[in-house]
Amino acid sequence: MPPLRRRPVDLVVTALIVVAVVVAAVGIWYFSSARRTTLTPPTASPAAQPYPAQVPARLVHRWTAPSTATRSPQVTDSVVLTGDGGVVQARDPRTGQAIWRYERKIPVCAVLSAWSPTTPTALAAYANSRGCGEVTAIDAHRGTRRGTRSSDADKTVTLTSDGGYVLSIGPTRLETWGSNLVRGIEYGRIDARVKPDLGRHDGHGCRLKSGMTAGDRVAIIEHCDGDPGYRLTVIGAVLDKDEKIPSYGSTVITSGTAFAPPVVVGMSDSAIGVYDGGANTPEPTAAAIRTFDSDGAETGRHPVPGGAELPAGSESVAGEGLVSVWTGAATAVLDAISMVPRFTVAGTSGPGVALGESMLIPDPEGYLVVDAATGRRTGQIPVSRENPEVRDPIIPAAIGDGIVEQRGTLVSVYGP
Incomplete structure (x- = not known):
C-alpha cells in the first residue's frame, strides 16, 4: 500500500485549526482578569505577632x-489587610510596608480577612459590569x-464571616460562599430563577438592610413589598437536599418604616442580637438590643443608651466571648452566645476590643481600660491620634501588641 501523502488542502485545514486555537487562547487571555492583574508576592513570610501578657501602658x-474597601480592621495574626482603588495589600503591622500587593484596573468594593487562623485568606470583591461580584x-x-469566582451582585456589598460561611450582602441580593468559593445560596434579586420557590418567602421584592451569618444560618433585616414594617428573616446558609433555601422564620418586627431600620449587630448558633432605635413604633420607645433565637422568635428587649439609629460607620466587634457595638451614646457589650448586654460604657468613641481579662474601648483621649466581665474602669491609655479632625466611629482590632483602628476610610496602627 503506497504511503499516504498530505494534500495541500490538508495543510490549509491544519493551519486554520492552529490559527483558531491561537486566536481562542489569546481571546481568553485578553478578556480574562489575569491580563489586568498584578500580584507582587512577599520576599519573606510574615511572622506571627505575639500577644502581650498585659495591657500596654x-x-x-x-x-x-x-x-x-474595609469597614473595620481586617487582620490575621501576622498582617493587616487594606484595600483602596484597585489595590489590596497585606501590610506589616509594625511598619505598614506592603508584604504583598494585588492590583487590578477595576475598583475593589470590599476586602475581608477570612478563615484565620487555619487558612488565613484575603477575600477581595471587585466591581465589574454586573456589580461587586468578581472575587479573588x-x-x-x-x-x-x-x-x-464571578457572579451577579449589587454595586455595593459588605463581606462578613463568623469563620465558616462568608456572607456577601448588598441592597437587593446576598450570597454565601464556603472556603472553596462555591456558592451556598443566593437570595433576593435573582435575574434568572432556575427553580422559583412559589409560596415561600425568598427575598423577591425586598430591600436588604443588614445581615450576618453564624453556623449554617443567615439573619437578615429587610423591608419587603407590602410589609408594614421591617422584617427579620432567618434562612439557611446552604441549600437543602431539595436544592431549596431552608427557611427558619420570617417576622415583621417593627410597626413602621419611617425611621432607620433595626440592625443585626451580633449572631451566634443560638441567638441573634438586633439594635433597634425604637422610633418605628406608634409610641417611640427607648433604644434597645432585641434578642431573638436562631429561628427568629423574639426572646427579650434590653434597653441601652442610644438614638433612633446607629451612627454611620458603626460596626460591631466580636472576640473573646463578647460582642461590642457603639450606639453613639455608649459602648454596649453583649454576651457572644446569648446576645444579652452585660454592661455599657458611656463617653466612648467606638466598640471595644477584648484583650484577655480586659477590654480596650476607644474614647476621645485614647482608650479606656475596663474589666471585660463587669465593665469596671481600671485604667486609661492616652493616644495622640493621627487626623484627630476625623469624627467617624473608631473601630479597633488587636494584632500582637498593637491596636489597629479604622476611622472612616483610614486604617491606623498604634503600639507600645
Missing part, C-alpha cells in the same frame, strides 16, 4: 494608610491566589 502611632481569594500570608 502606652500606644504610639506607627502608621496610617487609606482603606476605602489570596493566601493572606503567602500572597498566592487561592481561587476566584
Whole structure:
C-alpha cells in the first residue's frame, strides 16, 4: 500500500485549526482578569505577632494608610489587610510596608480577612459590569491566589464571616460562599430563577438592610413589598437536599418604616442580637438590643443608651466571648452566645476590643481600660491620634501588641 501523502488542502485545514486555537487562547487571555492583574508576592513570610501578657501602658502611632474597601480592621495574626482603588495589600503591622500587593484596573468594593487562623485568606470583591461580584481569594500570608469566582451582585456589598460561611450582602441580593468559593445560596434579586420557590418567602421584592451569618444560618433585616414594617428573616446558609433555601422564620418586627431600620449587630448558633432605635413604633420607645433565637422568635428587649439609629460607620466587634457595638451614646457589650448586654460604657468613641481579662474601648483621649466581665474602669491609655479632625466611629482590632483602628476610610496602627 503506497504511503499516504498530505494534500495541500490538508495543510490549509491544519493551519486554520492552529490559527483558531491561537486566536481562542489569546481571546481568553485578553478578556480574562489575569491580563489586568498584578500580584507582587512577599520576599519573606510574615511572622506571627505575639500577644502581650498585659495591657500596654502606652500606644504610639506607627502608621496610617487609606482603606476605602474595609469597614473595620481586617487582620490575621501576622498582617493587616487594606484595600483602596484597585489595590489590596497585606501590610506589616509594625511598619505598614506592603508584604504583598494585588492590583487590578477595576475598583475593589470590599476586602475581608477570612478563615484565620487555619487558612488565613484575603477575600477581595471587585466591581465589574454586573456589580461587586468578581472575587479573588489570596493566601493572606503567602500572597498566592487561592481561587476566584464571578457572579451577579449589587454595586455595593459588605463581606462578613463568623469563620465558616462568608456572607456577601448588598441592597437587593446576598450570597454565601464556603472556603472553596462555591456558592451556598443566593437570595433576593435573582435575574434568572432556575427553580422559583412559589409560596415561600425568598427575598423577591425586598430591600436588604443588614445581615450576618453564624453556623449554617443567615439573619437578615429587610423591608419587603407590602410589609408594614421591617422584617427579620432567618434562612439557611446552604441549600437543602431539595436544592431549596431552608427557611427558619420570617417576622415583621417593627410597626413602621419611617425611621432607620433595626440592625443585626451580633449572631451566634443560638441567638441573634438586633439594635433597634425604637422610633418605628406608634409610641417611640427607648433604644434597645432585641434578642431573638436562631429561628427568629423574639426572646427579650434590653434597653441601652442610644438614638433612633446607629451612627454611620458603626460596626460591631466580636472576640473573646463578647460582642461590642457603639450606639453613639455608649459602648454596649453583649454576651457572644446569648446576645444579652452585660454592661455599657458611656463617653466612648467606638466598640471595644477584648484583650484577655480586659477590654480596650476607644474614647476621645485614647482608650479606656475596663474589666471585660463587669465593665469596671481600671485604667486609661492616652493616644495622640493621627487626623484627630476625623469624627467617624473608631473601630479597633488587636494584632500582637498593637491596636489597629479604622476611622472612616483610614486604617491606623498604634503600639507600645
